[in-house]
Each structure stands twice: as C-alpha cells, then as structure tokens.
Amino acid sequence: MDSAQAYGYMLYFVSLMTMGGIYAIMCLGLNIQWGFTGLFNAGIAGFFAIGAYVSAILTTAESASHLGGYDLPIALGLVGAMVVTAVIAWLVGLLCIRLRSDYLAIATIGIGEIFRLILKNEIWATNGARGIAKIPLPFETLSEPWNKIGFMLLVLAVVAVFYFVIERARLAPWGRLMTGIRENEQSARAAGKNVERFRIEAFVCGSVLMGLAGGLMAHYIKFIGPGATEPLTTTFLVWVMLIAGGSGNNRGAVLGAFLLWGIWSFSEVLTGRLPAELAVKAAYFRIFLIGLLLQVVLQRYAGGILPERRPTTNKVA
Amino acid sequence: MDFINFYLIPGLVLGSIYALGAIGVSLVFGILRFANFAHGELMLIGAYTAYSLMQFTGLHPLIVLPIAMLFTSLVALGIDHTFYKPFRASKSTIVIVASFGIALMARSAVQIIWGVDTFSYSSGQIQMPMILFETLRLSPKHVWIVFSSIVLMIVVHVILTHTRTGKAMRAMSDSAELAQLTGIKTESVVKATWVLGASLATAAGVFLGWDSHLHSMMGFYMLLPMFAAAILGGIGQPYGAMVGGLVVGLAEELSAYPWLGDSPLLSPAYKAGVAFALMIIMLIWRPSGLFRGRVF
Numbered sequence: 203m204d205s206a207q208a209y210g211y212m213l214y215f216v217s218l219m220t221m222g223g224i225y226a227i228m229c230l231g232l233n234i235q236w237g238f239t240g241l242f243n244a245g246i247a248g249f250f251a252i253g254a255y256v257s258a259i260l261t262t263a264e265s266a267s268h269l270g271g272y273d274l275p276i277a278l279g280l281v282g283a284m285v286v287t288a289v290i291a292w293l294v295g296l297l298c299i300r301l302r303s304d305y306l307a308i309a310t311i312g313i314g315e316i317f318r319l320i321l322k323n324e325i326w327a328t329n330g331a332r333g334i335a336k337i338p339l340p341f342e343t344l345s346e347p348w349n350k351i352g353f354m355l356l357v358l359a360v361v362a363v364f365y366f367v368i369e370r371a372r373l374a375p376w377g378r379l380m381t382g383i384r385e386n387e388q389s390a391r392a393a394g395k396n397v398e399r400f401r402i403e404a405f406v407c408g409s410v411l412m413g414l415a416g417g418l419m420a421h422y423i424k425f426i427g428p429g430a431t432e433p434l435t436t437t438f439l440v441w442v443m444l445i446a447g448g449s450g451n452n453r454g455a456v457l458g459a460f461l462l463w464g465i466w467s468f469s470e471v472l473t474g475r476l477p478a479e480l481a482v483k484a485a486y487f488r489i490f491l492i493g494l495l496l497q498v499v500l501q502r503y504a505g506g507i508l509p510e511r512r513p514t515t516n517k518v519a
Numbered sequence: 520m521d522f523i524n525f526y527l528i529p530g531l532v533l534g535s536i537y538a539l540g541a542i543g544v545s546l547v548f549g550i551l552r553f554a555n556f557a558h559g560e561l562m563l564i565g566a567y568t569a570y571s572l573m574q575f576t577g578l579h580p581l582i583v584l585p586i587a588m589l590f591t592s593l594v595a596l597g598i599d600h601t602f603y604k605p606f607r608a609s610k611s612t613i614v615i616v617a618s619f620g621i622a623l624m625a626r627s628a629v630q631i632i633w634g635v636d637t638f639s640y641s642s643g644q645i646q647m648p649m650i651l652f653e654t655l656r657l658s659p660k661h662v663w664i665v666f667s668s669i670v671l672m673i674v675v676h677v678i679l680t681h682t683r684t685g686k687a688m689r690a691m692s693d694s695a696e697l698a699q700l701t702g703i704k705t706e707s708v709v710k711a712t713w714v715l716g717a718s719l720a721t722a723a724g725v726f727l728g729w730d731s732h733l734h735s736m737m738g739f740y741m742l743l744p745m746f747a748a749a750i751l752g753g754i755g756q757p758y759g760a761m762v763g764g765l766v767v768g769l770a771e772e773l774s775a776y777p778w779l780g781d782s783p784l785l786s787p788a789y790k791a792g793v794a795f796a797l798m799i800i801m802l803i804w805r806p807s808g809l810f811r812g813r814v815f
Contacts, residue, residue: 242615277622300804303612304554308746310800311556315743323788351747436741438623439676455806483634486627493624500617501605 213347216354219460219469220422223357225461225509228362228440230452231411232341237450237510239375239404240384241299242307245314246412246440251321252501253283253291253413254330254420257335259327261421269327280417286414288406295402306505313469314433333427337420361456364411369452380404381450381512420483435489439466442496450510457507466492520762524656526776527769532661532730534768535668539723540741541748541767541777542675542761549755550712553614557598558720559738560625560674565591565721566728566737567633572642580640580729581667587615587725590716598708622739630735640725664726671722672761675715675780679757684711690751692755743791744771747798753808762809767794 211516228246235241261279274282321328328334339354346360363441372376382390383397391397439462447458466488473484499506540562568590572583602621606614609654679685687708690698699705727737748767752759771793774785785793801808 226741240612242612244619259588297799297803304548304615304752304805305802307556307615307744308554308750309795309799312743312791316792317794319789319791323786336547403551420783439617441616441619486630488626490624490631492629493620495621497617497624500613500620504613 206230209347213350216350217465219409219432220350220354220357221462222463223354223361223466224418224422225440225443225463226361226456227357227418228412229409229455230298230364231415231444231461233424233450233452233455234368234371234380234404234410234411235408236374237378237444237455238384239401240303241401241405241408243309243310243408243491244437245310245312245317247436248314248317249287249409249412250416251317251428251433253287253416255334255416256286256323256413257283258337258420258426261338264336265336267332268329270292271334272374272475276338276421279321279421280414283413283417284410286300287308287416288410291406291409291413291442292402294409295405299398299401299405305355307326314437316383318428318433331425331428333425335425337426339421339424354424356398357422358417360414361479365408365452365456393482437441437490439463439492442492444506445496446499446506448506448508448510451506453506454508455465456509460491461507472517522776526772528657528661530769530772531765532664532726532768533772534765536663536723536726536730536764537665537744537748537768538764539558539668539671539719539726540717540745541752541764542757543719544745545749545752545754545757545760546688546712546748550688550695551603551614551709552695553618556615556618557622557625558716558792559740559742560622561591561595561717561720561738562724562727563629563735563738564594564625564724565717566640566724566733569721569725570633570728571731572640580725581663583639584592586723587797588721591721592714592717594615595713599713626735626738635735638728639742640729640733650772659727664730667722668726671719672782675719675757678715685710688712689714697762701776725762740791743798744768744794747794747801749800750806751801751808751809756808756810759808759810767797768793770797 218343228250232243232246235243257276257279259268259270260272260274260282262268263273283363285440293308294313298306298313301309302371324378325328339349339353340356343349344352379390379400382393383395383400426478437464440459443458443462444455445458447456448454469488469491473481473488476484491511521531525620540558543561544555544558546559547553565587569580569583569587571578572578572586576583578800593666598621602617603614606617677685679689684707687698687703688711690703691708692703698708723741725735727741744767745764747764749760750763751766752761752763772789773789774793777783
C-alpha cells in the first residue's frame with residue numbers, strides 16, 4: 203500500500219466518522235422521542251432540512267438568490283438552527299402531541315412533506331430547487347486533510363457532549379418519567395404529571411438534535427437543496443439505526459448510527475463499481491436490503507444490539 | 520364553466536381515487552388495528568402490474584384491472600403473512616415501524632423491476648374531450664374513472680352487507696373481541712380484508728395512473744390524502760372513507776380556485792397541505808370522524 207492509497211483510506215475513514223457522527227446526533231434525538239417517550243416521528247428529514255437551511259442562510263455571504271445570507275459565524279448558525287427547529291417543533295407539538303402514536307406517525311409524515319414543499323416553493327428564501335451553495339466549512343483556513351479532521355473532531359465532540367447529557371437525563375427523574383409515559387400514560391397522569399407538557403418537551407428536545415444534525419451536514423457538504431438528501435431515505439436510515447442499535451439505549455443509538463452508516467457507505471462503494479446501468483438499480487437494492495434488515499431485527503432481535511436497560515430503583519416493592 | 524371543467528370535475532376524479540384507497544386504509548386500521556404505511560405501495564404495485572399486463576396484451580386498463588387486483592392481493596397476503604402476522608399480539612406501534620419498512624422495500628422493488636422513469640397508459644394519442652352544452656368539457660377517461668369507482672363502491676357495499684365475510688369484517692371492525700366470541704374466524708377475516716383493500720388500492724392506482732401517469736413516488740404521495748380521508752370518515756367506517764375521499768379530493772382541487780380576486784386561493788404547489796390540514800382539524804375537533812368511527 204503506497205502512501206497515496208493510505209491517504210485515500212484515511213480520508214474515507216474521516217468521512218465515515220463525520221457522517222456517522224451526524225447520524226448519531228439524529229439517532230440520539232429519535233431515541234429521546236421514540237426510545238424514551240414512545241413518540242413516533244416519521245418527519246425526521248423535515249427537521250433536519252430546517253436546521254440545514256437555517257444554518258446555511260445565517261452563515262453564507264450575502265446573496266441575491268436566497269434570503270440573507272447574514273455572514274454570521276458558524277457557531278451562531280448552528281445555534282440558530284437549533285432555536286428555529288425548537289420553535290417549529292414546539293408549534294408542531296402543540297398541534298399534534300395529543301394524538302395517539304398511529305395518528306402522530308401520519309401527522310409527522312405530513313409535516314415533513316409540508317416542510318419539503320415550503321423549502322422547494324418559497325424560492326425567495328431558499329432558492330428553490332437550485333438550493334444554497336457556498337456554505338462555509340469550519341476550519342476552512344486549515345489545509346486538507348486537517349480541515350476535514352477538524353470537522354470530524356467537532357462532530358464527534360458534539361456527539362460525546364449530547365451522549366453524556368442525554369444519558370444523564372435518562373437516569374434522572376425526567377428520563378424515568380418519559381419511560382413512564384411510554385409504558386403507561388394513564389398511571390403517569392394519575393401520578394399528577396402533565397403528560398402533554400412532557401411529551402412536547404421530549405418532542406422538542408429530539409427535534410432540536412435533528413436540526414443541529416442538519417446544520418452540521420449543510421456545513422459539511424457546503425450545499426443544501428431539496429435534492430441534497432432524499433427525505434424518506436434519511437428518515438428511514440435513522441429509524442433502522444435506532445432499532446438495530448437498541449431503542450431506548452443511548453449507547454445503542456450511537457453504535458447503531460456508526461454501524462449502519464458504515465454498512466450503508468461501504469455497500470455504496472461496492473455498488474459504485476458496477477456498470478452504470480446496474481449501479482442505479484443497485485442503489486434501490488440497498489434500500490430494499492436495509493428494509494429487510496429492519497424486519498429481521500424487529501422479528502428476531504426486538505431489543506437491538508444493546509437492548510434498553512432501565513435504571514434500577516432503590517426501593518424493592 | 521371554468522370552475523366545473525378545471526376544478527370540480529378533476530376534484531371528483533381525484534376524490535373517487537382517494538375514496539377507493541381510503542376504504543382499504545380504513546378497514547385495515549379498523550380490523551388489524553394499525554396504520555398501514557405501505558398502503559400507497561399496494562397502489563403502486565397494482566398500477567405497475569397493470570402497466571406490464573397492458574404492454575404484454577395490448578388491452579385496455581379496465582380489462583387488465585381484475586388480473587392486477589388478483590396479483591396485488593397475493594402480494595398483500597404474502598406481506599401480511601411474512602411481516603405483519605408475527606406482530607398480531609404485540610403493541611400496534613411496532614407494526615407501524617414494520618409497515619414503514621415494507622413501504623420502502625416495496626417501492627425499491629418497483630424501482631428495481633420497472634426503473635424510475637415515468638410511464639403512461641395511453642401510448643401517445645390524446646383523446647379529445649366531449650363537449651356538452653357547448654361549454655362543459657368531459658374527458659372520456661374521467662367519465663370512466665368516476666363510473667368505475669361508483670361501480671366498485673357498490674360492489675363493496677354488497678360485499679359488506681350481503682356476504683358472511685363482509686358482515687364478519689364489519690363486526691370485527693366494531694369490536695374484535697366480541698366478534699371472536701361469536702365464533703368469527705379472525706384470521707380469515709384478516710385475509711379477506713387484505714384482498715379487498717389491495718384490490719381497491721389497485722383500482723385507485725390504475726385510475727390515478729390513467730388520469731395522469733405512473734411514477735415510483737405515486738404511492739407515497741397518496742398516503743397522506745388517503746389517511747386524511749379515512750380519518751375524516753371515521754376509522755373502520757368504509758362508507759365514511761368514501762365520503763372522506765370525495766371531500767379531500769374536492770378540497771384539494773377547489774383550494775386552487777380563485778375564490779377571492781384573481782389569484783388561486785392557495786398555490787397549487789401546496790395542495791398536499793390541504794389534506795393534512797383537514798386531517799389535523801378533524802383529529803382535534805372530532806377524532807371519531809364524521810361517521811363515528813373508532814378512536815385508538
């Protein structure tokens with residue numbers, strides 16, 4: 203193996219860890235919603251897209267083709283992405299959170315669709331189908347590969363921070379209450395808990411992470427448009443990551459994200475070597491196989507790789 | 520007259536298509552107790568199967584429809600047996616995740632077999648609309664779609680009210696436990712539900728493809744309006760689903776009519792939002808739907 207080849211492998215590894223990390227953030231978000239609280243969010247890609255667009259609009263240089271840009275520092279762009287996603291998720295929560303899981307699932311699909319329509323059609327703000335380009339990458343002044351490595355470290359640091367915060371929250375009364383709402387809403391209500399408020403809290407917290415992941419992705423690929431990510435594939439991948447890793451388990455969520463992204467990316471490398479005609483079809487074959495993997499996990503290993511472990515209580519009944 | 524030609528008639532056509540799809544969504548929801556996210560993909564499979572049959576035989580869509588219905592029913596039964604049956608006893612939320620996966624698997628299967636290009640049932644020639652009373656323009660395919668939908672809905676009505684299976688389906692939709700106590704074989708009712716749902720979905724898919732064209736995302740785009748229609752009519756209420764489908768279809772088309780001033784009331788780009796808004800209003804205001812369906 204010569205040094206150029208080794209360098210190529212190293213860059214590939216860095217991109218794997220970066221993308222895996224971005225998905226891990228979304229996966230932790232879904233874990234708060236579904237794993238802890240039992241809220242079905244099928245509109246992950248919608249919140250992801252909002253975060254991506256907000257951060258892109260805030261940080262790009264002024265442009266005639268879309269709203270802004272306001273040329274703000276990237277950190278502010280990411281904070282803005284989280285704030286805007288939080289506000290939108292809160293509004294969505296007010297509207298939909300009382301719905302039972304089945305209805306919530308349908309409603310979130312609808313919300314994701316409407317976000318997509320808005321981003322595609324409000325050309326004055328988003329430049330429509332042509333998207334927003336020239337989004338700044340952090341550490342841009344560093345030379346390659348250090349800028350990429352720097353970004354990877356940033357993403358991994360974000361994953362680590364949120365892992366510890368969410369793990370802490372899971373063991374705290376807040377997390378136990380969320381599990382209580384998931385397992386038996388009536389008893390949580392009987393215990394005097396404001397179930398709606400806590401469900402909205404979980405929904406907002408999870409969606410904020412999805413927005414943050416969107417912001418990071420926009421900076422990473424330096425472009426965001428309606429076609430940059432296929433919304434259903436993104437949403438679906440995050441779901442498979444969480445279920446395979448272990449719904450309700452934060453370590454499982456992170457592990458699932460890196461593992462599934464590894465499989466997904468590696469299979470793309472393999473199918474990329476096929477002739478063009480077959481390669482297009484192979485892309486759909488990969489989605490089919492990921493779907494099949496989900497079914498196998500659901501039926502045979504319902505807990506995932508790292509099943510949920512409830513915090514033990516001091517009292518023994 | 521523009522109102523009738525370009526808003527009311529397309530609304531009725533779309534409404535009939537939604538109604539056919541929504542009956543299946545509503546019955547599956549009522550009898551199997553889960554929101555089947557893959558229902559749009561049954562439409563997709565039905566529509567593409569009909570396309571291949573037409574290519575193969577050169578026959579009219581309405582003639583190949585029964586064969587496509589049969590094929591889609593078999594696919595639905597196979598999916599149910601392999602992927603949904605293991606979860607019959609568990610919490611319904613797990614099945615929704617499974618059906619979400621099935622939807623993507625079914626769509627990618629269609630994309631692998633038929634590719635992602637759009638197809639059309641009509642091979643190029645444009646049928647001239649009939650002109651009635653000098654200003655009313657009726658396209659023959661629209662007449663056929665609405666007429667066939669009405670026939671199919673009458674068939675559904677006869678099945679539900681005059682056959683043992685149909686009565687058992689309604690009983691199970693009302694209360695699965697009571698139905699079981701009276702000796703109804705639940706598994707055979709479940710099978711009948713899938714056959715009925717898949718057949719109607721096939722008809723909806725073929726009509727939609729006939730009205731416009733076939734593409735691999737058509738099933739997904741139908742999902743929201745179909746659920747809106749089913750919820751509007753009341754879950755588990757097939758007649759409610761018919762009315763709900765018409766209401767959603769008409770609302771989507773009529774929302775683009777210039778009711779105030781000269782510009783469309785709502786930009787046609789946001790049509791999909793109409794179904795969503797109707798659904799949310801209904802779920803908050805009256806979750807049991809217009810026809811007093813079940814609330815889960």
